[in-house]
Amino acid sequence: MRRYIAARLAQAVLVVLLSLTAVFGMVRLGGDPVLLFLPMDIQAKDVNAIRQRLGFNDPLAVQYARFMGGALRGDFGESLRYRRDALGLVLERLPATLLLAATSIALTLVVAVPLGLLTAVRRDTLVDHVGTVAMVLGQATPGFWLGLMLIYLFAVHLRWLPTGGTGSLAHLVMPSVVLAAFFSARVARLTRSAVLDVLGEDYIKTARAKGLGEARVIGKHTLRNSAIPIVTLAGLEAGQLLGGAVVTETIFAWPGLGRLTVQALLNRDFPVVMAAVSFTSIVYTLMNLGVDLAYGWLDPRVRVRP
């Protein structure tokens, strides 16, 4: 197990370094980066002064070394709009994003895993058909459209919930339901197919043959063995959510990381964009690492091949 962890850790460090490189490279995709960093209506003579100040006149290798050195110390430069530490702005938004992510993941697991399990165990009954239709619909419904429709129904029409913003429990309801709807559909489908796979295995037949109660067969033998794909997907989605749900946060004016990223992109505030995207990528990589390590714990066979 120790070798497995060491190999995974080394790989994660490499991915983080390469991802930071990719963030640096991405900002160069559009050609002259100064033009990205500036408001559209800037005077030509100011461009050069700013280019000099931001260090874009240095050789690329120097700029790269400076970016990586700064990034590894958590220094992505100053926000062009707020004149404040870019990473500080990102971290400030983290609690809101964490709250939303935790709520929607909890909601997803509470809804999706039992639903997937139920539809698999009651395969080809009415419960299964209704459940499957719900999953397919949930997966096909774009989150931002669902969000708009919920706003219309619950905020505009019924006036039960606020349209957006933050501050109370009521503000949390719609954004977390929108996020959970999509993820639940995916997690439930995966749970259903994973449980169906396991139910066909010989050891389940053995467990039943030796007279084990159905609760134990399902609760212990089936669930634990179908956990791997479920943990993978749940982990990956958690990683995505921690990076901020760009679209959902924007619709509901939720002051999290995703909305900050969108606003920074719209304001062309690239130090903040770079800080936010790098942060997301690192969190995502760590979640991946966590998922991989959970694999090793859930299924010892995985440890053999790193």
Add this chain to the structure above:
Amino acid sequence: MTKWLGLLLTVAVVLVAGAAPWLTAHDPLLADFVASLKPPGTPGHPLGTDQLGRDLLARVLFGARLALFIGVCTVVVTAVVGGLLGLVAGFVERWPSAVLMRLADVQLSFPFILLALTINAIVGLGLRNIILSLSAAGWVVYARVVRGEVLSVKQRDFVQAAAALGMGRARLLFRHVLPNVAPSIIVVASLQFSQFIVAEAAISFLGFGVQPPTPAWGSMLSESRDFLYVAWWLAAFPGAALALTALGVNLLGDWLRDTLDPKLRV
């Protein structure tokens, strides 16, 4: 049953998109301020009109064209680029394989929508650039799947035999390996398609991607937010069109996977 629903919906969307100019008498870009914000059911405007008095049905229909065009272009670009890279990496192994897998790891460390959105904000707005951004963010799935398939296909006896008979590498790759990984490419393409059109709509919704007045479902939904209190139909219909399209293609993709390649997990 679901496979027929998927096929039906997909064919319907394709037909509607293709026949858009003949299905409506209205120009999707033509404003008519006198007839602005008319509700659905207004004579001449079955789905109503938007804030500029443009016919909503015409805009939804032409939006289908745009969505399918972007989806098809992106799927083709990603399948060709990702597929070729995956083929080469799986076939040659050694360093191309290692490089590709690290590249894939890096790319997969960014959430898809965030990556596509950021690239789009950097390379610029418009139709061509949204296709480019989605492709740049999406090719890696093909590369990974194809590489994995090639690794297993090339161990098979008929490939080994052809190599032993002295067949050239290029011919071996394209005659014997490619046809055997083609089903996976098709399955991935069908499963990615709806992800691409929904992502395009999301990016246009956020103000990047396709810009107004071009009738794209995403930017229509974005404009509809300002009128949610007075005109629900502006948000309801473009989104429903998007959801139905995604539903049809998803069901079709599931069916293709079940018949062509049941073990594939994307």
